[in-house]
Amino acid sequence: MYAIAAELNTTELVREASERMRPATIAMLETAADAKFADLPMVTFIWLNALVGPTPAMLEGRAPSKMLRALRAQLVMLSEAYLNASPWRRNNTPPRTYAIRTCG
Template identity: 45%
Template sequence: MIIQIENSHMSARPGTSLKPRKQPRQARSQATVDAIFDATIQVLLADGLQKLTTIRVAERAGASVGTLYQYYPHKQALLYAVLERHLGRIGATLEEAAASVHGEPLAKMVAVVVRAFVKAKTADMEEGRALYAVVGELDCRPLIALAQQRGRSALAAMLATATDAWFDDLPTVTYMFSTAMMGAMQAVMEGTAPAKLTRALPGQLESLCLGYLERASTPPSRTSR
């Protein structure tokens, strides 16, 4: 649910797989892959996407290029995996926040979810912006679609338990709720949002989402669940 999809993509040759060669199975291997991921972000920030190479990443990670290639056959597969980790972290944060307010009033649900989402997205703005550029280089549509569906599922499960609201068309409402959060955050990530809005984003976004959800809802007492 986190990054909206542009139609521009490529970089990997047609038919090139973006899947890793293997997954780390031991703590030591996982630590190596984590170091490679962190180094990828550092190189992106320092040198930019076009100058990123597997050699530079391996040097920054303190690993050999051969070690990197054990997991990722080329830089496109590496970048895809780093983006997948980033989206996974945000998705897990959203799921945890949504699950924590099941059975609560709508206002509390919105406050908890919106603030958790904004915090996760702005915890490292530079990393998020660096990875935003990756989306334009690779065909990440399946990955992003999966992340978006994960977020919407968590929101739908939460909204279905609201104590003071009922939604006749929960899929549409959930879609609009998640899109409102993504759209506002996209403007911040792209640097097009006013600085004042960026600072006040949690409260402003909470008001926006809650206002929509209240208008789209029906009090439970007027329906039979």
């Protein structure tokens, strides 16, 4: 798979997509009415990389199908937990809490 990616020179494509995704995500988070992030570029960088991280395992077939079916819910939970844990609260509003969803 990586040989095919190298042959197709996807590095530039991935870089361009990342360059578009980061500013768009920063702009989206800047519009949140209930949040103001202390270090928005860092929060965005970590969050996007956490979301993209499982992709190689999925493409390489290392993730069991049971996990793949649960991936969307798990990534939503990861996002909610990370963004709520990031230092941003306005008016000392406590973070919301979420039930942990399992793969089962």
